[in-house]
Amino acid sequence: MAEGAGSNVLKSLLALARAGATSRAWTAFVAAGLEASDDPEVLTLKGRLLKDQARHAQGSKRSALFARAGEAYELAATSGSYSYPLINAAAMALHAGDFDKAGRLAQKALELVDTGIDKGETPYWGEATRAEALLLSGETEAARASLSKAVALAPQAWEDQSSTLRQFASILAVTGQDGGWLDQFRPPPVMHFNGILGIAADDLIAHAAIEAAVADIAPGFAFGALAAGADIIAADAALSVGAELHVVLPSEPEDFRDSSVSPMGDEWLPRFDRIIACADSVTVCASDERTSTASVELAELHAMGMAVEKAEQLQAKAVALRIEPAQRPALGDPWLHSGRPIHHVAVTAVRDSTVAQLPAARLFYDIALDGNRQHSFGTIDEAVDAVKALGAGRAALDCRIGERIRVGTLLSHSAHGMLATSRGAALALLATGLASRIETIGEIATTVGPIEICLATFSGPPE
Amino acid sequence: MMPETDDSMAGRDDIAIIQGCFACSSKSAQRLAEIMASRSFTHRAVIAHIGDPSTTLYLVAEGAVVAELFGYDGQQAQLARHGPGEIFGAYPAETTYRSSFAACGATRLLATPTQQLTELVANDPEIAAGVAALLAKQLDLVLDRMAARIGLSATGRFYRALLQLADSDGRIEPAPVIAALAVSVHTTRETASRALASVVRRGIVERHDDRLQIVSRRMLEELIV
Structure with a gap:
């Protein structure tokens, strides 16, 4: 041809x-x-x-x-x-x-x-x-x-x-x-890791438990953020078993270092710098934003989605490593709802998890539907329900933290009734188990930077 | 925040970036490099304030630059974002900045004094053609952004560039400077390096000391998305 x-x-x-x-x-x-x-x-x-x-x-x-x-x-x-x-x-x-x-x-x-x-x-x-x-x-x-x-x-x-x-x-x-x-x-498992910040840098018991859990999972690929505490210990452990490490941060490394590493003690900083330098990739989810509760939530979904996407591509197992006090329920963890396996490591926190000290912000899910209708939702489930209620027709989904709504520019790329999404929204769909597959189809240039665009297929019986 | 001026553009990567972006000979690239300086900025560092004299043309080599304005309501609005391979600043004449410019992520710019560039353009047809091509490319990007038209992804653009560089036997000789190729297709060195590593890992492209060899043109074409 x-x-x-x-x-x-x-x-x-x-x-x-x-x-x-x-x-x-x-x-x-x-x-x-x-x-x-x-x-x-x-x-x-x-x-x-x-x-x-x-x-x-x-x-x-x-x-x-x-x-x-x-x-x-x-x-x-x-x-x-x-x-x-x-x-x-x-x-x-x-x-x-x-x-x-x-x-x-x-x-x-x-x-x-x-x-x-x-x-x-x-x-x-x-x-x-x-x-x-x-x-x-x-x-x-x-x-x-x-x-x-x-x-x-x-x-x-x-x-x-x-x-x-x-x-x-x-x-x-x-x-x-x-x-x-x-x-x-078969390729080795793909691991998503996260956990609390409040672990002392010299807590040898926590280090040993996390290292043992990572060795047990034996991941070939690891995805997660790099906050002081559980994240850094897990990332280090993943590197030591030879895994490819893919760091996913809510904001630029310099911002994240100031907001989520330095406050936990200067002893974490050299480890953060070393791991960033040797990671196989560093993805910044919202480079225009400072670290906030919303950007942390977005980065979590992004990292989970990337882990699931990698596992699907390789026909490998996707597992999660969760590091937190035994009494803390993980009810809000999207991984829990996806039904994929989770390894728990119980640790003792020396201070409160400091996510609460980050600036508060909201993560929005925007949808655009035929007829120039646009709506914003606080959860991805609500946004997906609204799209599904439409039935056939074009639809687009985006997620955002700031005021800038971009979803309208995605709608014209909803070919053949498929849901057009930004890559961030597509990964959130994968992370939450709401989409079974995503496929990148290109990039849209906008005045505020490029948007990578995907087609997504909702989970469920084949169409 | 004052930028860190690295040196006088002696690096092979920067010469290759100039050659790639201006599509000129190494001799002309060297002449341009002599009047260029490499300036590095940390994330959020201000490159220029609105109203400042604008006496330089910048080429983004790494990172990105955002142009911002404050509206009548006091709200900050982002006007534009310039990524690798894009230019901003003053040309053909010195002027004043109509918006503020700040670095987004660790950013490196190749800075050329406007007046000296204008003089060089008058004397070097290759540089003149390169500037014209860069401005035309920039106009194209602006139109793309206005139309929100879909194009290739960053990795797709990189793979297409590899195919365009290859001869009929799939040889790319000498091996391209990845940092320069990345800038010429408006992406980061990290993205380009990962994209190349991915096809080398799968045996689609072989890396030799002096060249790259495309082993499967069809498989590489299939990755252009």
Whole structure:
């Protein structure tokens, strides 16, 4: 397909599919007149969209959709010697119940890889394609060895590995084989951490308990803020077990250092500076704002959402670490309502948690609906209920701390009835379990800075 | 707050930033660097007050700058925000600041005295073309902001720039200065470094001593969102 408008259409359809809008993506694909196209890129997307629909269908309809997906991939493969559409065609044939065809196509893909005609798009994908072809040919042990080799070629290609693992699990399920051995290839858990500020810097008991909990979780990725006390100890512990550390702050590091580290004692400052310097990323949620109760709440949701997003991308487990006095209930913790696992570490506070000393501010959730209607709510649940009450139609969601309402600028990007959100609001939806998937579709330039924009799919049964 | 003046722009990164933003030769970039100074500001540090004489053109190298005004009701209003690769200040003539400017996050600016830049533009066609291109780009950004039009995300812009730099075999030689490439696509060095690390980790791009090699053009294209 030519560069430009056509390519943009395919990208927007792929974004819809990735956001979980399976049937909307297909409707838009047909409306764009692409169903009869013989362009390999279009055929590959067609295969993907039919495959997504098949996964949500039952019985003979499911088999028929898998068969149609396979045909699209097979046609795409005829345009050249590419193993990618061919191996997908083989897997679709298997899901459609045509085991012979699956084996034949898998052998063709294997030949392409073995003869070096197609080495795969990356070293990982070359070997992973070989592994999948072996699995589809019934050579499970050889497939396992080949998958080990693929992972060794790109040990941190987590996104690609998760895609292979998903595919392997479904093949093993169809062929009635045990998929337990796949667990050795799964990425480590993603951890969100937070806790109280009032822990003494020399409290060795608290340090030991937090370090033991982090070692027990063994996270590969950790997300959280960096206030003095529990946050800093947990972040340090995550680094010591080799996790990627992603710090999420409510305000610029200098502001946050003054508001949430320094007041707890100067002994925390060198630790804060060291961790900030070696973190894999530092995200500032509201760089125009000073640290306040609202910006802390926003940063918490942002960090939780990022942890959930990472876990979803990698097909990994998302767990929370909560560090607080045993008697303190965590009723307001969105993680608690999402049903995901929480590890609690009980500590003794030496002074009151000082969030109350931060300037008070309110976090608002703004929605925009068709007909230029805009409303603001104090909780994300109320905002989502209002959007759902609308039914079909365009809708946008944003969250904010200051007076500046931006949600109206998001509304025109609510394509195909999907909810358009700022990234902050999308992450809050993920954190609270109100959205099952989010997909970034670009950025809007505004006079007060860029807004990254996402499409979100509400949790619930597939549309 | 007084800015910290770093040095006289000798760093390879700054020369590369100038070359990237002005699309000029290294010789012209060097001439411009000789009249530029690097100035660093801490978060919220005031760069200029409303009514101050404006005698400098600034290029944002890191961080961001916000233009603020106080309305008749005494409320502070943010007029604009300039990120990496954007310019603000006086050009082609010295003037006075019509709003206050403050740093947002740790910010580094490349400052050129307006008068000296005007003289250089008159004598160096490459710099003149670069200034014209920068001003046109800035106008485009303003229009984008007025229309709230959707464009690529920061990582998408970075990946597109990588593809544009590559030859038909996917080679980018010499390896680009990431800080400079980041500024030229209006993003931060951190965002660009993370974006590159992510595709290197997946084997989509290989990093060699002297070059970058795009291994899968299709996979990189798919990441342009």
